[in-house]
Amino acid sequence: MITDEPSLFEITSPGACAVSLPESDVPRVDPRKVIPADLLAAGPPALPEIGELDLVRHFVSLAHRLFSIDQHFYPLGSCTMKYNPRVNERAAALSGVADLHPHQPDADAQGLLEMLYRLRVWLAEIAGLAEVTLQPAAGAHGEMTGLLIIQAWHRDHGRHRTKVLTPDTAHGTNPASCVMCGGRLLTVKARPDGRVDLDDLRAKVDEDTAALMITNPNTVGIYDDQIADIAAIVHERGAQVYLDGANLNAILGITRPGDVGADVMHFNTHKTFSTPHGCGGPGAGPVAVAEHLRDYLPVPQVVRRADGTYGWDHVRPKSIGRVRSYFGQTGVLVRAYAYIRSLGGDGLTRVAERAVLAANYVAARIKDRYPLPFPGPYAHEFITVPDFESLGIREVDFAKRLLDYDIHPPTMSWPVQHCLMIEPTETESKRTLDRFCDVLLAMADEARDNPDLLRTAPHTMPVGRLDEVAANRKPVVRWRAGTA
Ligand SMILES: Cc1ncc(COP(=O)(O)O)c(C=O)c1O
Numbered sequence: 001m002i003t004d005e006p007s008l009f010e011i012t013s014p015g016a017c018a019v020s021l022p023e024s025d026v027p028r029v030d031p032r033k034v035i036p037a038d039l040l041a042a043g044p045p046a047l048p049e050i051g052e053l054d055l056v057r058h059f060v061s062l063a064h065r066l067f068s069i070d071q072h073f074y075p076l077g078s079c080t081m082k083y084n085p086r087v088n089e090r091a092a093a094l095s096g097v098a099d100l101h102p103h104q105p106d107a108d109a110q111g112l113l114e115m116l117y118r119l120r121v122w123l124a125e126i127a128g129l130a131e132v133t134l135q136p137a138a139g140a141h142g143e144m145t146g147l148l149i150i151q152a153w154h155r156d157h158g159r160h161r162t163k164v165l166t167p168d169t170a171h172g173t174n175p176a177s178c179v180m181c182g183g184r185l186l187t188v189k190a191r192p193d194g195r196v197d198l199d200d201l202r203a204k205v206d207e208d209t210a211a212l213m214i215t216n217p218n219t220v221g222i223y224d225d226q227i228a229d230i231a232a233i234v235h236e237r238g239a240q241v242y243l244d245g246a247n248l249n250a251i252l253g254i255t256r257p258g259d260v261g262a263d264v265m266h267f268n269t270h271k272t273f274s275t276p277h278g279c280g281g282p283g284a285g286p287v288a289v290a291e292h293l294r295d296y297l298p299v300p301q302v303v304r305r306a307d308g309t310y311g312w313d314h315v316r317p318k319s320i321g322r323v324r325s326y327f328g329q330t331g332v333l334v335r336a337y338a339y340i341r342s343l344g345g346d347g348l349t350r351v352a353e354r355a356v357l358a359a360n361y362v363a364a365r366i367k368d369r370y371p372l373p374f375p376g377p378y379a380h381e382f383i384t385v386p387d388f389e390s391l392g393i394r395e396v397d398f399a400k401r402l403l404d405y406d407i408h409p410p411t412m413s414w415p416v417q418h419c420l421m422i423e424p425t426e427t428e429s430k431r432t433l434d435r436f437c438d439v440l441l442a443m444a445d446e447a448r449d450n451p452d453l454l455r456t457a458p459h460t461m462p463v464g465r466l467d468e469v470a471a472n473r474k475p476v477v478r479w480r481a482g483t484a
Contacts, residue, residue: 004462005061007479008048018052046481065462067408069276073432075362077381077411077421078171078219080249080271080355084335088274091338092331102326106311112330113310116302119337120286126348127245127265127288128256133297134286134333135324139246142266142285143177143213145298148320149264149289150211150240151181152296156318161210161239167196169218169415171244183210194222194374196230205237211264215244216257217379219415221359221423223250231261240264245288248272249425250356250379253349263290273336284329284336298323354426355380358433362424365437369444373416381423383416391447393454395420398443400465401457405439 031040050058067074074081092098096111106113120132136142147164154161164183166174169190178185189200196214205212212234217223224230231241243262249272257265269275270283277283289297299319300312312327343351356379363372363382370384388395395418399409411421424433446453458464 005058005065008050008055008058009046009479009481011050011054011058012048013051013054014049016049016051016054018050018055067403072406072408073424073428073436074408075410075422075424075436076408077221077383077423078247078414079277079411080247080268080380080423080425081408082249082274082425083427084274084276085339085342087342088335088338092334097331097334100330106309110310112334113302113312114304115334115337116327116330117304117310119333119340120302122340123267123286124288126248126252126256127262127267128258129262129265129288130258130291131294131297132286132288133301133323134284135298135322135328136266136285136287137324137329138283139171139244139266139268139271139285140173140177141323142268142287143173143242143244144180145285145287145320145323146242146264146266146289147177147181147183147211147213148323149287149293149296150242152318152320153240153293154210156296159238161208163206163209165201165204165209165212165234165239167214167218169194169196169215169220169222170213171215171219171246172414174213174215174244178213188212190218190220192374194218194220195224195226198226198229198233201230201233205234205239207237209234209237209239211240211242213242213244215247217247217250217381219247219421220374220383221378221381221421222374223379227257227260227262235261246271247380250352250359252352253345254352258288258290263293264288269332269336274339275332275335282329282332284332286328286333296320300327302327351426352380355424358424358426358428359422361430362422362433362437365434366440369441370420373419380425381421383419383421385416385419386444386447388418388447392451393447396468397451397454397457398447401443401446401454402439403458404460405443407436407439 069081069083100109100112116134120134123132124130136145162184163186164178165186165188167188167190175185186204188204189197191197214230216227234241240263241261243257243265245257245265246268248267264287266285266287268283268285270277275283295316295318297316297319298321299316300314302310303313304310359378359381360376363376363378370386372382373385388398395412399412402409413419
């Protein structure tokens with residue numbers, strides 16, 4: 001074990017029990033009659049036996065070693081690690097949501113269905129597009145769904161187009177989704193200011209282009225204000241504009257992708273609408289489409305019937321079909337509903353204003369010590385490329401040292417090599433942002449005056465510097481007796 005907290009197996013105390021259950025009133029059965037002999041031969045599993053207090057202390061002690069948004073500032077670029085209001089959790093835990101079975105008759109689930117229906121209508125309004133599917137389970141899944149819809153639309157109009165264009169400032173999942181959908185990828189160049197090079201786009205979009213996938217604001221934190229021109233160039237050749245809306249936090253209520261030419265977009269509810277996330281999930285990636293693409297949306301679709309009740313519409317002959325079992329990540333969608341409902345339209349606009357202000361404030365405070373390769377103003381995040389090499393340190397040293405200050409490191413070395421990508425989000429106070437800036441400025445001095453301090457960091461964490469390559473290549477994720 002790399003931590004001094006022993007596992008439950010090591011503190012097992014035969015006979016101890018963490019719960020006291022009443023005497024069972026289920027008749028005893030001879031196990032030999034119900035359990036196959038080979039399973040019985042192995043004997044009972046060696047489960048730990050622990051008293052309640054020891055169990056509680058074990059898990060609380062482990063919990064205190066975690067880095068979490070509730071305890072620490074998390075300026076992780078491209079992840080929008082905002083605070084998740086507890087009221088959203090409460091809504092998702094309501095029995096009428098959490099205890100429903102997916103096969104429950106619609107009549108028993110009217111409350112949940114109404115929430116899902118309203119959410120899809122609100123999301124369409126926020127996007128400035130005609131209709132939304134809530135089915136996709138993540139942003140990348142939304143991208144795949146959107147591309148399948150675009151393919152179906154082209155096919156339905158007798159076109160077989162194979163090419164998908166992405167600017168080189170696109171999120172990494174964009175090219176991956178394109179390839180998953182069998183598309184041929186072509187990269188469009190970005191200008192030095194991070195915006196799309198329109199000449200390069202004009203040269204590359206043609207009658208074989210199915211779509212342009214553009215992340216806007218993009219992964220270097222720039223809102224491409226040429227988006228309407230970009231859309232016009234793409235549409236002129238009969239192609240579609242797929243807008244990766246995962247960075248919507250910066251433009252919520254300020255501009256709508258549908259109003260500036262997007263035909264399809266996805267949301268990352270787990271970024272914009274405050275669902276907790278990390279380590280790959282859980283999330284939801286609803287997809288919004290323009291009027292001409294509605295017929296191809298996945299089924300079933302949650303609908304409001306003429307009599308005012310809610311249910312599922314399975315009939316959409318041109319639909320691309322299901323992309324997810326049942327109805328999507330319902331618990332996550334309810335959290336998004338609660339978040340939008342509690343903020344209202346004006347509140348959402350303030351989210352974007354404050355997210356943008358926070359990113360630009362931090363950039364302005366650190367710019368003299370941290371080079372900013374793309375000129376601002378920034379959207380929700382920005383990247384800096386410090387000259388770590390000349391200081392004799394690597395960005396990982398810098399990241400580990402930040403942990404000593406109780407700050408989660410920013411995203412590193414992506415999308416630009418050796419960069420830090422900083423996204424403060426709107427939920428942090430000015431006090432937290434100022435402390436972060438002070439720490440970054442102090443660390444610039446540390447890196448210059450005492451690089452060893454960074455090279456050997458972290459110094460205050462439950463575990464010191466780990467061999468990250470070995471941890472990734474030979475992960476030990478299972479405790480075995482005698483390997484402690
Ligand atoms: C801009 C952008 N697009 C797409 C994605 C992919 O979303 P997901 O991780 O939910 O698949 C992300 C993830 O953070 C993102 O930041």
